[in-house]
Amino acid sequence: MRILVVEDDRILGEAISQRIGRMGHGLDLAQTGNQANQMLGVQEYDLILLDLNLPDMTGNQILQNLRKKQSNTPVIILTARDEIKDRIELLDLGADDYMAKPVDFGELEARCRALLRRSQGQAQNTIEYGNVCLDLQACTVTVAGVLIELKQREFRLLEVFIGHTGRVLSKETLIEHIYNFNENPNPSVIEIYVARLRKSLQDSDIHIRTIRGLGYLLEKHHD
Amino acid sequence: MRILVVEDDRILGEAISQRIGRMGHGLDLAQTGNQANQMLGVQEYDLILLDLNLPDMTGNQILQNLRKKQSNTPVIILTARDEIKDRIELLDLGADDYMAKPVDFGELEARCRALLRRSQGQAQNTIEYGNVCLDLQACTVTVAGVLIELKQREFRLLEVFIGHTGRVLSKETLIEHIYNFNENPNPSVIEIYVARLRKSLQDSDIHIRTIRGLGYLLEKHHD
DNA sequence: CCCATGTCATGCGTATTTTAGTGGTCGAAG
DNA sequence: CTTCGACCACTAAAATACGCATGACATGGG
The missing domain is CATH 1.10.10.10 (Winged helix-like DNA-binding domain superfamily/Winged helix DNA-binding domain)
Incomplete structure (x- = not known):
């Protein structure tokens, strides 16, 4: 499985990458929205972890972009903001789940597993x-x-x-x-x-x- | 789309039912674990909303039961408990998402839409x-x-x-x-x-x- | 350093693609 | 109606590309 992590905070990005990497999945790290879009243009992913607050564009735009291309790769939103309104909008835009920062890595892994499982059409481990x-x-x-x-x-x-x-x-x-x-x-x-x-x-x-x-x-x- | 709501609290169950019903989906309400299992035996659902604390059995058991039957119907857990550990276990057990009570109905709808979209999205080309x-x-x-x-x-x-x-x-x-x-x-x-x-x-x-x-x-x- | 794992290079056999060649069909003009 | 030329159908055989096995070469962790 191949996962894209979009996170501008270098430390957090690396931490997530390490953690996910240990699950045995292929992984790319994008630190800007542009970078992310480029990668999404070239590569098909099985899961995307998306930070909302990027330096050059909102995660929103990336998500819209992705869905416009008819992609249905699962997306997990990472956000510091915890206003319910925003979250709803994102879920409607096509995100599949979200997690509030600070991220609990154990939970992140579990959610990744759940979504990867689902995108493979299976609901079991x-x-x-x-x-x-x-x-x-x-x-x-x-x-x-x-x-x-x-x-x-x-x-x-x-x-x-x-x-x-x-x-x-x-x-x-x-x-x-x-x-x-x-x-x-x-x-x-x-x-x-x-x-x-x-x-x-x-x-x-x-x-x-x-x-x-x-x-x-x-x-x-x-x- | 046909949705099963498993919730023992009558008030809450009805409220959810109304809300989901308004989204234009068929809906059944089960108030006990037994009832739920019976319904799951007869009818195939596209989505299940599952309360964890039922009078006669834990939502856990229902979930296990369901997955044992190779069903991969998406399941959203409703729980009052918000301990991360439990949530992880449930996701690993094959739940697809969870929401903490008190339920925000807007968010619930959004999550239902997201999951339904995903499970439909396997269109043939x-x-x-x-x-x-x-x-x-x-x-x-x-x-x-x-x-x-x-x-x-x-x-x-x-x-x-x-x-x-x-x-x-x-x-x-x-x-x-x-x-x-x-x-x-x-x-x-x-x-x-x-x-x-x-x-x-x-x-x-x-x-x-x-x-x-x-x-x-x-x-x-x-x- | 050594072993486990992962990657690459070579050569062979075969399935697929292409060419070549023959005979058939169509349609227009006489 | 006949004839001619161009176009098309089909077969067989040559050329090619592709996939596979094998073994040699890297790389990284214990």
Whole structure:
């Protein structure tokens, strides 16, 4: 999962980044509205943490901008202001949640988990597809109830696949979801991880179909 | 949209119901945990407002119960307690949001709207023409509901045809649409792909008519 | 320093795309 | 009505791009 943190306060931004980073997600930090908009133009995110008070524009504008593009990435607002009116407006604008500063990191993590879960169309902390079950918190995977070992990257890849079932995912798209902005690996690394994932999933009833020239597609097995 | 309100306090429950009802949604009110579980067994809801302190069981149990059934209906918790710990647990249990009592009705409405929007927002990106249906995300095509296999180029070509129904498309135009600027294939490749597409579409109710000297035209079949 | 993990480079096999070539069809002009 | 030329359909085979396996090379934490 790939998360954008928009926060001008360097200290707070870094603190959040660290915390989120430890959850094992790809993460970008924008310190101005402009920067944020640029990044949003280039990259699709799975979650956005948005500070309202930015030096160059209000979080409001960023949010409007985002929704205008038909994006439905979940957004959590961070705000020092606690006037209910504003919050309502933001929720109506398309924010999904908000938190008042000072931020309680534990709660922030929980809310991130809840929203990420929802945007994947699941309301549980484990995602199941076929006989494969991901535990997002423990970062473990079971196939038919048997625990299997996945490396971090493999796990994240599988997470993206299961979160986008029914969609063909190109190597580029997959890279965007499991790498940071400043990382530019060769798209062929995806081939490697797909290969490893396939090996790990060979006893499961799902498999990754390659669609030549387009990407990969997660499917249930039907022999 | 159909909403379940679980709230034992009669006054508050009615107030919420009225308010939500005015948003134009169908609504049921449960005053006990048992009642709630019963209703959840019979009816599928699009959103649940759940009071934590019920006479016969905790909201917790209802939530667990719900998630055990693989339901991913969004849930908003209503709670008088405002200890952060509890809230985190609930979010982790699969709640999507919470509000502290006393409830601000404006805010409640806004949150409901946000969650409903999100759960609806999984619109499918498909184009239909006749009995042919393109899924742009999965890059798949069905004819009369049956999945057919198309190569990448064939798919793109069909996409262009369906996106320009009622227009005669010259080979040159088609090439411009499915090739990059720097690629300059022989215009006759289009003939090949049209031939292959025709073969794939022979069981459909659309066909590609040749207009000699001008190009091709996608039409619905009428024998 | 060593091991675990992640990334990259090479070469091979195959699926897809493109070209080439042959024969067929259409339509206009004689 | 016939004939001619241009355009189109179709097959087979060549060329290419793509994906995969393997192993070598980085990197970073213990």
